[in-house]
Amino acid sequence: MSPTSPDAAAAAAAAATRARFDALVLPHLDRLLAFARRRTESLADAEDAVQEACVRAWIGFGELRDDVKVRPWLYRILRTALADAREKNGRRSQLVSITRLEQAHDELLGGDENAVFAEVVARLSSEVVHLALAEIPEDFAVAVELHDIDGFKYVEIAEIVGVPIGTVMSRIARGRKLLAGAVRANQGAWAAAGWAARSGTTTTTNPSRRVRPGGRS
Amino acid sequence: MSDRHRPFAPDTGRDFADDAAREQRHGVLIELLGAYVDRELPAETVSQIDAHLLGCARCRGEVAVHEAVRARLAVEPPRAPSPALRERIAGALDALPAPVAAPEVERATVAPAPRRRPALLAWGVAGLALVLALLAGATRWEAWRASAAAVPELAVPARSVPLLDAVLGDYRRATAGDLPGRARDLAAVREAVPFPVEPMRSPSLRLLAAWTTDLRGEPAAVLAYRYGDRLVVQYVVSEGAFFRDPAVRGAVASHHLLVASDGAQAVVAWPAPASALLLVGDVPARELAAVRAGED
Numbered sequence: 012m013s014p015t016s017p018d019a020a021a022a023a024a025a026a027a028t029r030a031r032f033d034a035l036v037l038p039h040l041d042r043l044l045a046f047a048r049r050r051t052e053s054l055a056d057a058e059d060a061v062q063e064a065c066v067r068a069w070i071g072f073g074e075l076r077d078d079v080k081v082r083p084w085l086y087r088i089l090r091t092a093l094a095d096a097r098e099k100n101g102r103r104s105q106l107v108s109i110t111r112l113e114q115a116h117d118e119l120l121g122g123d124e125n126a127v128f129a130e131v132v133a134r135l136s137s138e139v140v141h142l143a144l145a146e147i148p149e150d151f152a153v154a155v156e157l158h159d160i161d162g163f164k165y166v167e168i169a170e171i172v173g174v175p176i177g178t179v180m181s182r183i184a185r186g187r188k189l190l191a192g193a194v195r196a197n198q199g200a201w202a203a204a205g206w207a208a209r210s211g212t213t214t215t216t217n218p219s220r221r222v223r224p225g226g227r228s
Numbered sequence: 229m230s231d232r233h234r235p236f237a238p239d240t241g242r243d244f245a246d247d248a249a250r251e252q253r254h255g256v257l258i259e260l261l262g263a264y265v266d267r268e269l270p271a272e273t274v275s276q277i278d279a280h281l282l283g284c285a286r287c288r289g290e291v292a293v294h295e296a297v298r299a300r301l302a303v304e305p306p307r308a309p310s311p312a313l314r315e316r317i318a319g320a321l322d323a324l325p326a327p328v329a330a331p332e333v334e335r336a337t338v339a340p341a342p343r344r345r346p347a348l349l350a351w352g353v354a355g356l357a358l359v360l361a362l363l364a365g366a367t368r369w370e371a372w373r374a375s376a377a378a379v380p381e382l383a384v385p386a387r388s389v390p391l392l393d394a395v396l397g398d399y400r401r402a403t404a405g406d407l408p409g410r411a412r413d414l415a416a417v418r419e420a421v422p423f424p425v426e427p428m429r430s431p432s433l434r435l436l437a438a439w440t441t442d443l444r445g446e447p448a449a450v451l452a453y454r455y456g457d458r459l460v461v462q463y464v465v466s467e468g469a470f471f472r473d474p475a476v477r478g479a480v481a482s483h484h485l486l487v488a489s490d491g492a493q494a495v496v497a498w499p500a501p502a503s504a505l506l507l508v509g510d511v512p513a514r515e516l517a518a519v520r521a522g523e524d
Binding site: 024025028029032037040041042044045048055057058059061062065066069070071072073116119120125128129132133135137140155156158159160162164165180181183184187188190191 | 296310313
C-alpha cells in the first residue's frame with residue numbers, strides 16, 4: 012500500500028479520529044466510572060455501563076460538534092446506557108420517604124447541632140456519602156452529584172439531564188437539603204453498622220445497594 | 229424562642245404588614261439559597277439575599293448546610309479505571325468501524341478567523357477526501373468479497389476433519405443456551421491461553437462475549453460477536469492444533485482460507501501469525517467468508 016494511496020489516507024484519517032477520541036474521552040473514565048458506580052449494584056456493572064457508553068460515544072463521535080462539550084456529552088450518553096441497563100435488568104427505582112428526610116433536615120436547622128453539622132459532614136467517609144446519596148430520589152442525587160462532585164454548571168446539567176435550568180436549581184437545592192436530612196436521620200444507624208467517618212476506623216465492607224433494602228436500586 | 233425558629237426575631241413596634249411582606253420574601257429567597265451558594269444567580273439577586281441573610285438565622289443555617297454538603301462532595305474522589313477495563317474498551321472500539329469524521333469538518337468551520345470562501349473550500353476538500361476514502365474502501369471491500377467468494381468449499385465433509393468437528397460441536401453446545409462469558413472477560417481469556425487473542429475488526433461485527441473452551445484436549449479462546457441479527461463465533465487455537473490435519477493444511481496452502489459447511493452452519497478458517505482462527509455461524513459459507521475478508 013502506497014503511503015499516498017486512498018487506502019493509506021483512509022487509514023490515517025481513521026487513526027487520527029481514534030487518537031482524538033482517546034484524547035478527549037479517556038481522561039474522563041475515572042469520573043464516569045465513579046458516577047456509574049454510585050448507581051449500580053457492583054463495580055462490574057459500572058464498568059459494563061462505562062464500556063457501553065464508550066462504544067456509543069465512539070459510534071456517535073460524529074455528533075460531537077464541540078470538543079469543549081465532551082464532558083456533558085459523555086455523561087448524557089452514560090446516563091442513557093445506565094437507564095438501558097437498569098431496564099434490561101428489570102430494576103426499578105424505589106420510592107424514597109422524602110417526608111422523613113425533610114423532617115430530619117428541619118430538625119437539623121431548628122436545633123443546636125447545626126453548628127457542628129459542617130464538621131460532621133466533612134468527616135463522612137465515601138461509603139457514608141454514597142449511602143446518603145442513595146437515600147434521596149435519583150433525580151435529586153444526579154443533579155447534586157453532577158454539580159458538587161463532577162463540577163458541572165447548572166446550564167450543563169440542564170443539557171445532560173434534559174430539563175429546564177430552573178428545575179436543575181430546584182433539584183440541587185432540595186437534593187442537598189434531603190442529603191443533610193439523610194445524614195442526620197441515619198448517622199447513628201450507619202455508625203452502629205460500622206460505617207466509619209473519614210478520620211475514624213476503616214471498614215472493609217462494601218456498601219452495596221444490594222444488601223441495603225429500601226435504598227434506590 | 230430564639231430567632232433560629234422563626235425567620236425574623238420579634239421586633240417591638242414592627243408593622244404586621246411589613247413582617248408579612250418580609251416573610252413572603254423569605255419564602256421566595258430560601259428556594260434560591262442553593263444557587264446563591266453555587267454563584268449561579270445574577271448580582272442583583274445576590275445582593276437581595278445578602279441583605280436578607282443579615283436578618284434571617286434560618287436562611288443562614290440553610291446556607292451553612294448547602295456549603296457543608298457541597299464542600300464534602302467536592303472532595304469525593306474519582307474511581308480509577310483498571311487496566312483491564314481500559315483494555316476492554318480499547319478492544320471494543322477496535323472491533324468497530326471508525327465513525328464518520330464529521331467533527332473534523334465541523335472544527336474547520338470554527339477555526340480562528342475563518343473567511344467564507346476558505347471555509348467553503350475546506351468543506352469541499354474534506355468532503356471530497358471523504359468521498360474518495362469511502363469509494364476506495366468500497367472498491368477494496370468488493371474485491372475482498374469477490375476473492376473470498378471464489379474460494380471453493382472443503383472437498384471432504386466438515387465433520388470428517390477432527391478440528392472442524394470439535395469446533396462445530398462446541399459451537400452448537402455453546403449457542404444452545406446462554407453465552408458462557410461476557411465481553412469484559414476478554415482480558416481473562418487472553419491470560420488463560422498460550423497464544424495471542426485479538427478480536428476481529430470487521431465493521432459488521434460487535435464483540436459480545438469471550439470465554440475459553442477445550443477442543444480435543446487443547447485450549448481454545450472463544451469470542452462471540454453480534455453479526456446483524458445473528459451470532460457468529462470465533463475460535464482461536466494454537467498453530468499446532470490447526471496445522472495438524474492434512475485437509476486443513478491443504479486448503480490453507482491453496483487458498484489461504486478454509487471454507488466448509490455442515491448443515492445450517494458454516495466454518496471459515498485461516499492462520500494468524502502465532503495462532504489460527506476459525507469463524508463459525510449459522511450463516512451461508514460465502515457470506516461468512518466475506519465477513520472474514522472485511523476483517524483485514
